[in-house]
Amino acid sequence: MTHPLSRSAFPDLPSYPESMIQFGEGNFMRAFVDWQLQQMNNQGLFQGSAVLVQPIEQGLGELLAKQDYLYTVLLNGIMQGDQVNSREIVTSVSRVINPYTEHENYLTLAEDDRLEFITSNTTEAGIAYHPEDRLTDTPQKSFPGKLTALLYKRFQLGKKGFVIIPCELIDRNGEKLKQIVLQYAHEWQLGDAFLEWLEQENTFCCSLVDRIVPGYPRDKAAELERELGYQDNLMVTAEPFLFWVIEGPSWIEDRLPLAKAGLNVVVTEDMTPYRERKVHLLNGPHTAMVPLGLLAGLETVEDVMLDAEAFSPFIKKLMEQEIIPMLDLPEDQLLSYADAVQERFKNPFIRHELTSISLNSISKFKTRLLPILLRFQQETGTLPPLITLSFAALLLSYRGDRVTRQDGPEILALFDYTWGDPAGFIASILKEDSLWGTGLSMVPGLKEALETYVRQLEQAGSRSALQQLI
Ligand SMILES: NC(=O)c1ccc[n+]([C@@H]2O[C@H](COP(=O)([O-])OP(=O)(O)OC[C@H]3O[C@@H](n4cnc5c(N)ncnc54)[C@H](O)[C@@H]3O)[C@@H](O)[C@H]2O)c1
Numbered sequence: 001m002t003h004p005l006s007r008s009a010f011p012d013l014p015s016y017p018e019s020m021i022q023f024g025e026g027n028f029m030r031a032f033v034d035w036q037l038q039q040m041n042n043q044g045l046f047q048g049s050a051v052l053v054q055p056i057e058q059g060l061g062e063l064l065a066k067q068d069y070l071y072t073v074l075l076n077g078i079m080q081g082d083q084v085n086s087r088e089i090v091t092s093v094s095r096v097i098n099p100y101t102e103h104e105n106y107l108t109l110a111e112d113d114r115l116e117f118i119t120s121n122t123t124e125a126g127i128a129y130h131p132e133d134r135l136t137d138t139p140q141k142s143f144p145g146k147l148t149a150l151l152y153k154r155f156q157l158g159k160k161g162f163v164i165i166p167c168e169l170i171d172r173n174g175e176k177l178k179q180i181v182l183q184y185a186h187e188w189q190l191g192d193a194f195l196e197w198l199e200q201e202n203t204f205c206c207s208l209v210d211r212i213v214p215g216y217p218r219d220k221a222a223e224l225e226r227e228l229g230y231q232d233n234l235m236v237t238a239e240p241f242l243f244w245v246i247e248g249p250s251w252i253e254d255r256l257p258l259a260k261a262g263l264n265v266v267v268t269e270d271m272t273p274y275r276e277r278k279v280h281l282l283n284g285p286h287t288a289m290v291p292l293g294l295l296a297g298l299e300t301v302e303d304v305m306l307d308a309e310a311f312s313p314f315i316k317k318l319m320e321q322e323i324i325p326m327l328d329l330p331e332d333q334l335l336s337y338a339d340a341v342q343e344r345f346k347n348p349f350i351r352h353e354l355t356s357i358s359l360n361s362i363s364k365f366k367t368r369l370l371p372i373l374l375r376f377q378q379e380t381g382t383l384p385p386l387i388t389l390s391f392a393a394l395l396l397s398y399r400g401d402r403v404t405r406q407d408g409p410e411i412l413a414l415f416d417y418t419w420g421d422p423a424g425f426i427a428s429i430l431k432e433d434s435l436w437g438t439g440l441s442m443v444p445g446l447k448e449a450l451e452t453y454v455r456q457l458e459q460a461g462s463r464s465a466l467q468q469l470i
Pocket residue numbers: 023024025026027028029054055056058059121122123124125126143169209210211212213214215
């Protein structure tokens with residue numbers, strides 16, 4: 001019988017003063033930002049912890065409190081040729097505030113001069129504007145609304161601002177967040193002095209994050225708890241690799257000495273090339289493999305990468321012949337990045353489920369693969385066959401009879417309606433600008449290619465369809 005993870009069971013674990021407010025208590029942030037705070041603390045380069053704010057009412061606050069805000073990060077994989085299987089109890093989370101049940105405590109954060117940084121990961125849905133949010137709400141529904149209320153209180157107290165580094169996987173995340181905060185400041189009539197304070201005293205950075213974090217190791221939890229000697233309901237598995245690009249002034253490196261602690265963190269004036277490379281060459285292949293893999297009965301990214309007959313050559317060819325030629329970066333750098341990504345995908349120590357990547361696949365296809373398909377078509381006059389096949393598999397998988405779909409109800413309803421007429425389905429779905437950001441009916445040959453591929457996928461299966469293209 002193992003005991004629960006707690007500070008009384010490990011009385012020697014250190015505590016640190018709060019220096020960061022973090023919106024989001026999910027797996028990713030705990031294995032990424034908080035784990036990095038821990039590494040800086042371990043090396044004596046930093047003395048700080050994060051106070052976590054639940055962005056939505058339901059969350060992990062109570063579970064974390066039961067474990068005195070401790071949890072274990074398990075890093076599993078290969079780094080620079082060496083196997084890594086590390087386990088570390090993270091002590092850099094001080095507490096969790098649920099603004100829905102303790103709103104006063106939430107606003108009290110504005111009073112603490114030691115708090116310098118704000119980070120967030122509220123999923124792609126989090127940096128959003130809700131017209132019904134008001135300053136007087138306790139709390140506002142949206143994350144930017146909650147943040148605006150906190151910043152306004154800080155301003156009213158005459159205190160300095162924050163360095164704000166969102167980690168959501170959306171393009172120009174810091175700019176979008178700032179734009180919505182400014183919108184609320186105008187709408188709520190918070191005054192010119194506040195607007196000036198926002199601009200002068202706060203630094204909104206854009207950032208790009210990269211670490212594969214499959215999260216709680218459901219299949220191995222009991223075995224791991226026996227090995228660790230304690231129960232941990234919040235342990236998180238992740239790969240050892242990480243990369244964080246922060247677009248902002250270089251002094252951030254002094255105040256947050258991540259690179260100095262040996263962490264793979266870059267502070268730069270322009271993160272665009274890093275973002276393009278990651279979103280298209282890592283997230284793109286993830287999204288491309290999901291519908292084809294699920295239709296073939298594969299379960300994990302590793303299953304895909306171990307399938308030497310069809311799926312692994314598909315990923316290599318997709319990267320090298322369809323994605324890399326469409327990116328504006330030196331080819332040799334892109335090829336070596338692609339090799340490294342394929343190695344990470346093969347990581348035998350983590351179980352990265354295709355179903356977990358499949359969540360909201362339509363918007364992922366739109367940002368990760370569609371721009372490549374369109375550029376390929378414009379530049380070569382032909383469609384990229386592998387991306388187009390994967391697009392066909394995505395559309396087929398959204399019929400919902402072969403693969404469990406995970407997407408917004410309005411998107412699923414649209415697919416149900418459109419699939420109601422199988423003969424006209426492709427033509428109808430391509431017209432839906434709301435899904436693709438642009439009408440796709442005019443893309444030469446796309447409708448016909450998708451019709452052919454959907455037929456082929458239905459008749460012969462995704463493995464056979466792939467084998468004809470690799
Ligand atoms: N897991 C990974 O490998 C990985 C890697 C890089 C980036 N990411 C990104 O990080 C995000 C979170 O991933 P995770 O694995 O931590 O998931 P998670 O489910 O463990 O955590 C989700 C977090 O987002 C918050 N959230 C959910 N819906 C929200 C909404 N509508 N508004 C505001 N907040 C909301 C939750 O409160 C929680 O804090 C994902 O969007 C993902 O794209 C994940």
